[in-house]
Amino acid sequence: MTSRRDILKGGRLAATASLLPGAVFAQAAAPPAPTLFAPKVGRWRSFQIVTTVEILKPEGKVQAWLPVASFGNPDWFKPGENSWTTNAAAAKLVRDPASGAEMLHLQWAEGAASPKVELTSKAVTRDWSVDLATPGTPAALTADERRVNTAATDLIPTSGIVRETSDRIVAGKGDDLQKVHAIFEWIVENTYRNAATRGCGIGDIAAMLKSGNLGGKCADLNALFIGLVRSQGIPARDVYGLRVMPSQFGYKSLGAGSDIVTKAQHCRSEVYLSNFGWVPMDPADVRKVVLEE
Template identity: 45%
Template sequence: MDRREFLGLAGGTLLLTRLPTLQASPADSADSRSWRRFALTYHVELAEPGLEAELWLPLPQNFGDYQRAEIPQWQSNADTAEVRRLGRAEAFFARWRGAAERRASVRIEVATRDRQIDWHRPPRPTPEQETVLERYLQPTERVPLDGIVRDTALAASAGAETPLQKARAIYDWVVEHSFRDPKVRGCGLGDVKSMLESGNLGGKCVDINTLYVGLCRAVGIPAREIYGIRVADSRLFKSLGRSGDVTGAQHCRAEFYVAEFGWVPVDPADVRKAVLEEKLPLDDPKIAGLRERLFGSWEMNWVAFNDENDLRFGPSMMSGFFMYPQARVGGKVLDSLDPEHFSYRIESASLS
């Protein structure tokens, strides 16, 4: 290990006072078997020629009572290597000032447990802060809340009275009107206005779940996307899991907020994914069961990165959500959706 690689590991240790550690509370002790532990590891080698290079990798972080992330550790020959806070996202950042081989390996351990709303026993959650809820009622560049978006939301939720009923009506509308399009690159763009104006509601998880989020916000229901990656096989359908090499397993999910239940997990995009990849019709009993399950639950064979939608990495770089590695070498932006030529690999391992 060279001196810069040693400094990278030392840097990870020095961050003990800044980042959350993975510790069980007394209230969790009786339920400790419900937690699953995973190790997520990035391997990056930037071979593009250039005098300077920068790298950003999205990192899992603590979320609610269902995910806890340990402190990342790394090995790298970068001149600068550290964890940075980018809005509501955590990122590993590295900078190389020379044209030599550029390497970084980053490992972080995460514990997750499944989420399941009991509709018959409201959990009486601590009310969310009004400033937080207001943030998730705002339009974005990709998701305006007026015009065709609001008109569609009102039509989809017509007849529903309470926020929960409206959220369910919109969920059913999205499941029934959208479809998974395997030709879309990556996880899609989530350009809701363009989707509705074109009438083409095909896409992948970012497209479909952002459509859901936008329609909820348009009728006054706080909602947000959560960006992450699958890390283990699914107990539900083979197509809804990934383990080992998870380089292309990024996945976006969604939540909405109602006072009596707090943040409610949903995933209409995975309903449409199962329809396509399991080759089953929407009215198949297995899909019907999945549809019910994914309104109010997440199988946590997936880890969450962040819910950030408005990041800027610099000129010509990606803007918006942060779910894929990002890099620039000698002023050239690398294609984050082409991991082979980027190049990066992401691996997951179960530690349970």
């Protein structure tokens, strides 16, 4: 399985990601003060992400793996086409069999000067909302989908201290909605956003619980949330991507501030509830607003 540190090998990297068109940011340069957080299902919108990478000091045989949109949910996100221009000797789309993440894998000839690539990825998305006061009959998960989304991983175990902590949190709770609500509230009350954490964090949740240090960024806090939920046998998953629009509720820290989204990476959660299907959740963003706004 490809790890984050394996994404680039053989040199230092200069990379930018931009979002087209940029007019929407010019129109929203001064977002209003935060308003009541009440998301609604919105219209479908198309986006084009342009990622430019140049290896500044290539050494030996250089390779790079650039993530592309591969996650899909028919309710709110549909990945589109990818195209690229590069001086690499070989370039092809590859998929990690364990996570399903798709990447553009590039290989340059040994000694190649100024390795570079420009990748254009398209996607269609819309605002999404789930009314937890109105149960329904969602499409059931397949056995394989349930297995994948309740499984333990190296960084998100579901036994030991994780299960013990989860059991304490949900004690006395009934259905999956009540249990997930309790875990969400526990994350918000007991964790904190640490601005000094590098990147999005690494999400080593057992180490967090054992040390008692429950600080971090989105990958840490959402991984902890997901692990606690999965340990109850409830399907949950983390979704990695980019913030591509300003927050419509006026939170500067929860949206892209310009059409340059190089540092707009984010991770959030989705939980499958028996009466609602996949529901987006993000306790890490609650902690971010508490710290920054």
